[in-house]
Amino acid sequence: MRAGQLRCATWNVHRGKGSDGRVDPARTLNAIDRELAPRGLDVLALQEADEECRPHARIFHVDQIAESTGLSYIHEPALRWGPQSDGFLGTILFLSPALTRTHTDVIDLPGHCHRGAVSVETLFEGRSVRIMSTHLSLFQPLRIVQMRIIGQYLRRRPQMQTLLLGDLNEWRPWGGLMFDRRLVGTRLRGPVRPTFPSAQPLLPLDRILTEAPGEVQQIRAVTSAEMTAASDHLPLEAVVTVP
Template sequence: MTWNVHRAKGRDGKVQPERVEQAIAGVLAPYQPDILALQEADEERRPHARILDVARIASDTGLTYVHNRKELRWGPESDGFLGTILFLSDRFRQAEADVIDLPGHCHRGAIVIEAMAGDRHVRIMSTHLSLSQPLRVIQMRIIGQYLRRRPKMQTILLGDLNEWRPWRGLAFSRKIVGTQFAGPAKATFPTGLPILPLDRILTNAPGRVERVEVVDNPDTNAASDHRPLHGVVTVA
């Protein structure tokens, strides 16, 4: 599951982190997700200070907050890495954790967890990419170079990828990334009348995204300008 919480700024323009926390507890937690990826979940500007109660979110969802080392957070006042915060269920036995700096007009980044799911190796990568396609190409090229250096395993890529094209666009092509990510495109933005599939849940072979659905609920709709996206991914 992925959700751009827009720095807790709701459709009415008010910044109210408690609305995000309540929506996660009341709307998203009942889905019992194994992965919860939040974007824009720290302040936008340096020092990218925390805005959410991550301990409450972990308790309400039964998930583990993975940024337990300072190297996995942007700074001492942050909960995530450039606004990206990841929570995982106990189904995943974490082996490695890393962050990737990505260039752009706005500093971007990704959080990466390599884990075991049963007897399968799987990599979970959450990120928030640029609005600019040329910058997304550069950012995904860097991610592709990172993946080439890492052990080969199925990678689940999720987050606000800012790609409006249903066919994923140049940035997500095998030529740029070195692997083929795939998954359905469902419109998540803007909340009031979604027309753009900016938020995605993708994976590469041998896994497959079985289905995705956009969460349409008054509480989540009031809390952010993006709707959450829930998906089912086969780990193979």
Template structure:
């Protein structure tokens, strides 16, 4: 029998710069509230949610997003942010439903010319352990391979549990290439490739939700509404991840 279901969403908010060239953090918050939050979320992962350059200063109203969605911002500890002026780690911000009992949290600094990173949370949903990793990977395929190799090595050092990867992988090929190879990661991740970029005419499946349990994903969709399309050059992806029933 299957276990609890997690409703997950991931969105590269492009530092709140919309398709009209205007920077408007309030527009991002409103789009999350109107298009992503209705029906409830368990996981909300945002990328490019802090300023691009050092000190990677905050852009969004994370308290407002938490109030709108009922989700808890996961970066209150300084070591989970890039710096004192940041809301996340290298632009990646994670929010979780309070029904998830959070245990371990960490960040991974990934190599590359542009700053890249991942945020890791290990939690329990109805006593079922789950690892959630949000990330933003490089535009360069060789660098993406290196970054995913680092993530695979990291996973080998952590306790065994179902793992969810979500974020902007910057991989445009539906099959994913070497970066999703099970030999590289130590396990095979599953998930469809939905076209999410550019928001005005989506052609490339850059944003994804993946998990290492076959058949655990359902209802994976790209959220395409007028407010969402106007707020960023990416569209969000959203879907359900089913966890195994324990015992």
């Protein structure tokens, strides 16, 4: 990896429910250990990693994921939905120790299903970079509203390169209004790869995006028998340059 680059991955782990319909959190952890940990990640974002309904209870051993990947689990109590959760509405972030955290937030997003985003501002090799992860609505008009709220949040925070990754539930490669600069205040972009359904991926629901053109590279869906079995989504991996 060259200086100024972050290797990132995002994965909707479907609460440990595999493509065969069987719930097996240990299988998910094994897939992370075998397929993602060896990639030398700097950022790992998981969605649907807590239970869906209140109290959004924990499912996985986050300390095992941190040990396997060499990343830091960043969710102190203020970044969790509640005391029984590991993340915020199922979103959990793990970051490299090389990323020094300077500010953290959680953002409530409206919808029939409660949604949210996690935002972490960091210093990386002297550069400021914001890492955000979220899981957006299945309903397009709600996704537009949710992205507008994220854009309003970004306007209130210091200007720096922003990296957005997660299950954005946008099936169209071009993304439509939800990624429009006039709505978000910045143009988030990146190549797309189909990640859903994992057994025969057709839709690019999962994204890794940033403002700078061409700065999301080497993007790929991580395909293997372990990944296909462990969730209905495939993980998405990319290298993001922080100029």
